[in-house]
Amino acid sequence: xxxxKCGDGLELYWCKDMGTCIRTLREFRRSEVIICETPTxxxxxPTNEECLRAxxxxxxxxxxxxxxxFVAHAFLSHCPQVQEEICEQFCSHKSIPTSxxxxxxxxxxxxxxxxxxxxxxxxxRNAVPESQRTADREVLSRVAVAIGVCQLNAHNLGGSxxxxxxxxIGSKLAHACxxxxxxxxxxxxxxxxxxxxxxxxxxxxPLTTCYLGPIYGHVSSRLRIKFLSISKLFRCxxxxxxxxxxxxxxxxxxxxxxKCQDGLxxxxxxxxxxxxxxxxxxxxxxxxxxxPSQWRCNECLQVISDDQMNASSSPREFDLEDAVLNLRVxxxxxxxxxxxxxxxxxxxxxxxxxxxxxGTSHWATISMIRMETEEQANRLLLQNVHLNCRQGESDSSExxxxxxxxxxxxxxxxxxxxxxxxDIALARDVALYATSxxxxxxxxxxxxxxxxxxxxxxxxxxxxxxSLSFExxxxxxxxxxxxxxxxx
Numbered sequence: 001x002x003x004x005k006c007g008d009g010l011e012l013y014w015c016k017d018m019g020t021c022i023r024t025l026r027e028f029r030r031s032e033v034i035i036c037e038t039p040t041x042x043x044x045x046p047t048n049e050e051c052l053r054a055x056x057x058x059x060x061x062x063x064x065x066x067x068x069x070f071v072a073h074a075f076l077s078h079c080p081q082v083q084e085e086i087c088e089q090f091c092s093h094k095s096i097p098t099s100x101x102x103x104x105x106x107x108x109x110x111x112x113x114x115x116x117x118x119x120x121x122x123x124x125r126n127a128v129p130e131s132q133r134t135a136d137r138e139v140l141s142r143v144a145v146a147i148g149v150c151q152l153n154a155h156n157l158g159g160s161x162x163x164x165x166x167x168x169i170g171s172k173l174a175h176a177c178x179x180x181x182x183x184x185x186x187x188x189x190x191x192x193x194x195x196x197x198x199x200x201x202x203x204x205x206p207l208t209t210c211y212l213g214p215i216y217g218h219v220s221s222r223l224r225i226k227f228l229s230i231s232k233l234f235r236c237x238x239x240x241x242x243x244x245x246x247x248x249x250x251x252x253x254x255x256x257x258x259k260c261q262d263g264l265x266x267x268x269x270x271x272x273x274x275x276x277x278x279x280x281x282x283x284x285x286x287x288x289x290x291x292p293s294q295w296r297c298n299e300c301l302q303v304i305s306d307d308q309m310n311a312s313s314s315p316r317e318f319d320l321e322d323a324v325l326n327l328r329v330x331x332x333x334x335x336x337x338x339x340x341x342x343x344x345x346x347x348x349x350x351x352x353x354x355x356x357x358x359g360t361s362h363w364a365t366i367s368m369i370r371m372e373t374e375e376q377a378n379r380l381l382l383q384n385v386h387l388n389c390r391q392g393e394s395d396s397s398e399x400x401x402x403x404x405x406x407x408x409x410x411x412x413x414x415x416x417x418x419x420x421x422x423d424i425a426l427a428r429d430v431a432l433y434a435t436s437x438x439x440x441x442x443x444x445x446x447x448x449x450x451x452x453x454x455x456x457x458x459x460x461x462x463x464x465x466x467s468l469s470f471e472x473x474x475x476x477x478x479x480x481x482x483x484x485x486x487x488x
Contacts, residue, residue, distance in 0.1 A: 039165030054128040064119035092148035108230040116144035176208035178240035178419035246287035250361030253297040254312035256280030264356035281361040314357040377429035422457035431478040
């Protein structure tokens with residue numbers, strides 16, 4: 001396929017492993033809007049109650065998700081020209097390159113194809129409105145292709161998981177797990193925008209965005225590769241999964257840290273007085289586990305072999321990763337209050353054990369600290385900071401604030417080193433609580449570090465949501481408040 005100009009300063013080109021991709025014809029600078037377009041194909045929950053009931057019935061009767069039935073309904077509602085473009089111009093499960101069909105991807109491809117065909121056949125028999133009912137094999141085949149296209153290429157519209165869209169240009173961007181060159185935002189004008197996230201994008205560079213979402217964007221390369229293989233049908237070969245150091249999987253240095261008789265770190269090595277502590281950490285020089293590599297400690301600077309690290313690291317690492325990931329997914333869902341309480345109880349009961357096994361520079365431990373800090377910040381804000389409502393409890397309140405800020409900074413620094421975006425919601429909640437204490441309980445060094453990190457995340461919010469967004473303006477105001485408290 002010859003390169004084809006597709007917009008101001010952009011061109012389409014063919015990549016052997018990724019299919020049709022986009023690269024630049026000129027340099028783009030940070031925060032510049034590089035793509036802004038309306039969706040070619042939109043999928044929303046049907047507004048007709050009878051149609052919505054039919055979608056629910058289909059999801060209950062087949063292996064398909066309700067979103068697949070939304071796609072079937074939307075596809076048959078669009079004009080033939082859009083239907084043809086969706087089926088012919090975008091990657092689906094039927095267009096996966098032969099070179100990528102190893103076992104995990106092949107199994108996932110068969111599952112997606114069977115599920116899509118089952119949904120299409122059911123909708124052909126039971127569609128609402130009846131005008132969409134058909135037994136035409138070609139039409140049903142195209143419906144199945146459209147379902148696959150949406151699974152592999154769709155963007156959320158307006159932050160909704162059930163409203164999705166395919167964009168003529170934006171849905172062709174290649175993937176990068178960490179440090180993608182652009183970030184996607186759905187604007188209030190109903191357009192999908194890709195904004196330059198990197199310091200700059202040079203002429204001739206491919207445009208990348210991250211397909212992972214907030215949960216899988218914060219896990220190890222092993223889990224990222226597994227997720228992308230079964231959900232997007234490709235084995236990730238981005239730098240973060242191959243040649244870059246695997247900062248998501250930092251492990252305790254076996255030469256700097258002595259373990260207890262049970263083979264785990266002492267609790268006071270990872271947590272003291274409620275504050276999570278950083279420690280000597282070894283990081284693998286290359287993330288690709290299939291290639292022999294070396295580890296290097298950030299304190300003693302010694303080089304450690306794979307064999308030495310494997311001998312000293314916890315044999316439960318992968319099991320703990322899977323358990324933490326499952327807990328994170330469950331806490332993100334809208335679960336009933338009592339069930340959520342059980343999940344939070346599990347978090348508090350297991351966080352020390354995970355930290356002693358993996359240390360505090362491993363994504364699984366950081367994820368648990370993130371969840372713990374989120375829960376604590378939300379609880380304190382909802383309770384209207386009841387700890388300082390009574391006289392004589394100020395020392396306890398100071399300890400709580402200091403712990404909250406220090407634990408947030410540990411998480412934020414890990415995110416920065418690992419190359420993932422800062423946690424905007426967590427930064428906002430911690431800052432709301434800390435500034436409500438007038439900053440008096442934080443020493444100057446902690447205030448300075450907190451303010452510096454808050455400024456960095458505020459700049460990220462301006463790129464991600466826009467300078468006039470609620471998120472950016474709230475963080476901007478909190479930065480100003482904290483700065484005035486620093487000099488007050």
